[in-house]
Amino acid sequence: EMLLFPELDKYEDVEHLNELIAPVERFFTENVDSQSIDIEGEIPKELIRQLGELGLFGQQIPHEYGGLELDATGYARMAEVTAMDASVAVTFAGHQAIGLKGILIAGTREQKEKYLPKLATGEQLAAFCLTEPSSGSDAASIQTRATLSEDGKTFHLNGGKIWITNGGIADVFTVFAKTEVTDEQGNREDKMTAFIVERAFGGITSGKPEDKLGIRGSNTCEVHFDNTPVPIENVLGEVGGGFKIAMNILNSGRFSMGSSGAGMLKKLIGFAAEHAISRTQFKEKLMNFGLIQEKFSTMAVTTYAMESMAYLTALNLDSYVEPDLSVEAAIVKVFSSEGCWNCASESLQVLGGLGYMKTYPYERYLRDARILMIFEGTNEILRLFIAMNCLKYAGKELKEFQKLLRNPLKNPSAMFLFMRKMSSRKPKKVMHLNEELHPTLQHEAWMLEQWTQYLEKAVQKLLRQYGNSIIDEQFHLKRLADMAIDLYAMTACIGRTSRSLCMGLKNNDHEKTMTQLFCKEAVHRLENNFEAIMSGDQSNGDDLRRQIAEKVFTEHGYAASHPLTKNKF
Amino acid sequence: MFQEYYTAVLTEVHSNERLKAVTNFQHLSDPILKERALKKWIFIEAVNAYLAKNGENRRGYVEFIYDALEQMKPLEVHRDLDCYKALISIFPKGMMIPQNVWQHAFSHYPKQQDCMVEILEQLEHFGVIPDTKVQDAIEEIFGTMNNPMRKYRRIYYMTRKFQNRNPYKLPYDLPVDPIQLAVLALRKMAVDLENELKVWKVSRDENSKEKLFIASAQSPLQREMIHTHPESKPIYVEGGYRVWLRDIPQTYFVMRTDTDPSIFVRPTEEEELENLFDFDTIFDSEKPKQLALKPNVHQQEEGTILGMCITETSCKDSLISWIRCLQEANPRLESIPIVFSLATPSKQALVLRSEGMQPSQQSTNSPDPS
Numbered sequence: 001e002m003l004l005f006p007e008l009d010k011y012e013d014v015e016h017l018n019e020l021i022a023p024v025e026r027f028f029t030e031n032v033d034s035q036s037i038d039i040e041g042e043i044p045k046e047l048i049r050q051l052g053e054l055g056l057f058g059q060q061i062p063h064e065y066g067g068l069e070l071d072a073t074g075y076a077r078m079a080e081v082t083a084m085d086a087s088v089a090v091t092f093a094g095h096q097a098i099g100l101k102g103i104l105i106a107g108t109r110e111q112k113e114k115y116l117p118k119l120a121t122g123e124q125l126a127a128f129c130l131t132e133p134s135s136g137s138d139a140a141s142i143q144t145r146a147t148l149s150e151d152g153k154t155f156h157l158n159g160g161k162i163w164i165t166n167g168g169i170a171d172v173f174t175v176f177a178k179t180e181v182t183d184e185q186g187n188r189e190d191k192m193t194a195f196i197v198e199r200a201f202g203g204i205t206s207g208k209p210e211d212k213l214g215i216r217g218s219n220t221c222e223v224h225f226d227n228t229p230v231p232i233e234n235v236l237g238e239v240g241g242g243f244k245i246a247m248n249i250l251n252s253g254r255f256s257m258g259s260s261g262a263g264m265l266k267k268l269i270g271f272a273a274e275h276a277i278s279r280t281q282f283k284e285k286l287m288n289f290g291l292i293q294e295k296f297s298t299m300a301v302t303t304y305a306m307e308s309m310a311y312l313t314a315l316n317l318d319s320y321v322e323p324d325l326s327v328e329a330a331i332v333k334v335f336s337s338e339g340c341w342n343c344a345s346e347s348l349q350v351l352g353g354l355g356y357m358k359t360y361p362y363e364r365y366l367r368d369a370r371i372l373m374i375f376e377g378t379n380e381i382l383r384l385f386i387a388m389n390c391l392k393y394a395g396k397e398l399k400e401f402q403k404l405l406r407n408p409l410k411n412p413s414a415m416f417l418f419m420r421k422m423s424s425r426k427p428k429k430v431m432h433l434n435e436e437l438h439p440t441l442q443h444e445a446w447m448l449e450q451w452t453q454y455l456e457k458a459v460q461k462l463l464r465q466y467g468n469s470i471i472d473e474q475f476h477l478k479r480l481a482d483m484a485i486d487l488y489a490m491t492a493c494i495g496r497t498s499r500s501l502c503m504g505l506k507n508n509d510h511e512k513t514m515t516q517l518f519c520k521e522a523v524h525r526l527e528n529n530f531e532a533i534m535s536g537d538q539s540n541g542d543d544l545r546r547q548i549a550e551k552v553f554t555e556h557g558y559a560a561s562h563p564l565t566k567n568k569f
Numbered sequence: 570m571f572q573e574y575y576t577a578v579l580t581e582v583h584s585n586e587r588l589k590a591v592t593n594f595q596h597l598s599d600p601i602l603k604e605r606a607l608k609k610w611i612f613i614e615a616v617n618a619y620l621a622k623n624g625e626n627r628r629g630y631v632e633f634i635y636d637a638l639e640q641m642k643p644l645e646v647h648r649d650l651d652c653y654k655a656l657i658s659i660f661p662k663g664m665m666i667p668q669n670v671w672q673h674a675f676s677h678y679p680k681q682q683d684c685m686v687e688i689l690e691q692l693e694h695f696g697v698i699p700d701t702k703v704q705d706a707i708e709e710i711f712g713t714m715n716n717p718m719r720k721y722r723r724i725y726y727m728t729r730k731f732q733n734r735n736p737y738k739l740p741y742d743l744p745v746d747p748i749q750l751a752v753l754a755l756r757k758m759a760v761d762l763e764n765e766l767k768v769w770k771v772s773r774d775e776n777s778k779e780k781l782f783i784a785s786a787q788s789p790l791q792r793e794m795i796h797t798h799p800e801s802k803p804i805y806v807e808g809g810y811r812v813w814l815r816d817i818p819q820t821y822f823v824m825r826t827d828t829d830p831s832i833f834v835r836p837t838e839e840e841e842l843e844n845l846f847d848f849d850t851i852f853d854s855e856k857p858k859q860l861a862l863k864p865n866v867h868q869q870e871e872g873t874i875l876g877m878c879i880t881e882t883s884c885k886d887s888l889i890s891w892i893r894c895l896q897e898a899n900p901r902l903e904s905i906p907i908v909f910s911l912a913t914p915s916k917q918a919l920v921l922r923s924e925g926m927q928p929s930q931q932s933t934n935s936p937d938p939s
Binding site: 138140191192243247385388389391392395396398399463467468471553554556567 | 729732733762841844845846847848850851852854855856
């Protein structure tokens with residue numbers, strides 16, 4: 001059932017979406033000068049106004065408040081277009097994907113009526129304030145405090161946040177601060193709470209915009225709160241419930257990175273292909289050389305996988321009521337960010353020296369792509385998130401079984417049955433996935449089923465070996481996450497190809513070849529990860545890695561003697 | 570026998586003006602270093618004097634060498650390769666190389682070979698690494714296949730391989746300055762990678778102008794632990810512990826507090842099985858069980874170490890000054906009660922008086938005001 005690539009219900013829906021996209025695309029190609037935005041380090045106010053007129057500041061806001069009310073699919077499609085200029089895309093993301101998402105998700109009717117209309121037109125911009133100097137990935141360790149006043153009607157915010165997108169130009173902030181909460185037993189605890197803070201409340205100062213490597217047009221700065229009064233009506237959700245809101249906000253915006261990355265890469269592949277077709281070296285066109293062909297195939301396949309995953313996630317988000325696709329969204333984000341970085345680098349490489357020069361946009365795309373791996377949850381944290389969530393699920397299913405395995409002598413007969421079952425190491429064709437797909441994809445379906453079963457084996461082995469402390473074994477968690485990412489990507493690609501083949505879309509045989517190549521490469525990676533997990537810390541090098549890292553830290557740097565060293569004696 | 574030559578040269582140096590100028594060693598500023606250089610110079614001059622006096626017919630040079638070897642440690646030249654080379658140069662060259670099969674088979678000139686082996690043994694004992702010049706010398710004296718050469722080759726091979734294996738390697742010549750010695754010792758003992766060493770110079774009291782040093786080691790983690798320390802629990806300053814830098818002892822004191830034993834409690838097997846795979850991760854809740862406090866590197870079962878110091882005079886007053894210096898960075902120290910429990914190091918232990926044969930009043934738990 002997962003392999004049935006979902007789609008929009010009617011042809012008219014697709015048409016309608018395309019009509020919405022077309023003027024935006026025209027606008028971006030003609031009116032947005034990415035190069036000058038990058039050099040100046042600023043998006044001109046006029047441009048922001050024009051983007052607001054197009055309605056792009058309220059993509060997910062309901063019609064009644066003046067927004068476009070795009071669902072997840074529409075939002076993903078729009079992200080493909082806005083990705084043409086990364087600074088603009090990030091400004092949008094900072095404004096709507098995280099900035100006002102809190103109001104959308106957890107706001108009361110009054111809060112929505114008060115803030116969303118102005119935010120939808122772009123008259124006011126929103127920002128999301130969570131990160132502080134001492135807490136980036138560790139969101140729960142923030143130190144900004146909100147103290148309740150004597151009369152219980154106002155909170156006073158004190159603290160500082162750094163690296164806030166739109167921090168200098170926003171008027172509405174979603175701020176997270178620690179408040180003292182008394183629970184039922186009367187214990188006092190510090191818990192995080194979300195507030196909607198307007199700049200007009202006073203006491204808010206923003207620093208000057210930071211000089212960044214990429215997305216230079218987006219306004220990133222420090223925001224300080226000095227006894228800012230926040231009325232109690234502006235608390236988002238309930239007092240003490242800020243952590244969950246923060247997690248929900250962050251989880252809901254991630255999947256669009258897949259489609260925005262795909263949009264950017266499609267353009268880059270286009271430019272680079274033009275170059276490869278026309279450029280001649282050694283009396284041959286570049287496109288005839290194998291190394292160049294390899295680069296283009298990698299780029300195409302990565303883009304295909306990114307797109308497929310992003311839209312699979314987006315369409316599933318729309319098809320089900322209250323879906324929890326946070327793990328899938330995280331997978332999309334990790335794959336897309338790394339794919340974008342690598343493919344932007346490759347496309348620059350195709351151009352060689354020309355790609356390195358500022359006259360061409362490749363270096364700007366490369367610099368803009370670097371941030372994708374860092375913001376919206378660093379890739380490392382997301383890998384842990386993917387792995388831990390999967391382990392939680394697996395652990396629930398396997399709890400009884402694992403109890404048995406950890407104490408084999410307590411229940412010998414069950415142990416014996418288990419040993420018989422485990423003796424067959426090879427996966428069996430149980431799922432019959434090929435029946436749901438186009439017949440040419442049988443081999444890929446079998447690979448998918450096989451490796452899913454191998455993943456189950458790996459998970460069982462790790463749970464059996466480490467028990468509860470598996471959450472500290474980050475070397476293994478990373479491998480599990482990588483396996484999960486590859487499997488999800490394979491699912492998405494196979495599903496989409498099957499649909500294309502059945503429907504007779506243009507170039508569907510090309511899609512089939514891309515899926516075949518992707519599955520081949522993915523299986524290669526899966527094999528490596530599986531072997532590394534099963535063979536244990538001594539064989540897969542983890543022991544060595546720990547030792548090397550420990551030595552580097554003890555020596556405060558690189559520890560080996562210089563190759564030219566001679567002893568005095 | 571060696572003593573006579575040594576004292577002779579010593580008196581010469583003191584009386585002769587020209588020699589005094591030569592042995593002034595102006596490039597060395599520290600008087601202790603000057604003294605050491607002087608002793609080394611006199612040692613080598615004594616050997617030269619012996620060679621000059623006895624010429625080719627050096628009878629009893631083996632006894633002379635044994636005497637000199639014994640004198641090296643008291644004269645503090647036992648780590649100096651040049652002195653050993655000087656002793657090796659006493660052996661006559663070429664005379665003792667075996668000429669035929671029988672001389673090769675049996676230890677030719679055994680007493681002399683044993684003497685040479687003694688020199689090499691003392692050299693190895695004090696951790697001196699010989700160089701190839703010693704090998705050339707042995708070859709000239711005894712030839713290529715003999716006991717001293719075997720000994721030398723083994724020393725050369727082994728000590729060179731192991732010279733960098735000590736993770737707490739000290740410099741070959743230890744510094745003379747007590748502050749630098751204290752810093753070396755503290756650096757050796759510090760476990761925390763973020764440890765910070767500070768040296769303060771404090772005057773003994775208002776009147777005296779001389780400043781005594783206090784070298785103290787504390788890391789930001791320890792500062793944080795002091796910051797959150799409850800005012801009801803005391804902090805103990807325990808001391809008089811000894812740490813060695815090769816052969817120089819340093820007395821250090823430790824600021825310690827009792828550790829809460831609950832942080833060492835591990836869940837029992839039943840508890841673990843009950844909560845198996847009940848993951849409460851950093852993504853699920855604000856204060857997950859995963860981030861429960863693990864004991865950090867300073868928290869041991871015997872106590873939590875909050876700081877270390879080495880002072881010039883290891884007396885209670887200097888420790889009080891140390892606490893006062895620490896209060897700059899740890900303001901909480903003013904309000905937390907501090908208990909001193911000092912044991913004097915054995916050097917200053919019981920002093921037996923001759924009359925009445927009674928030990929003087931120096932019990933282990935009271936401070937020594939000297």
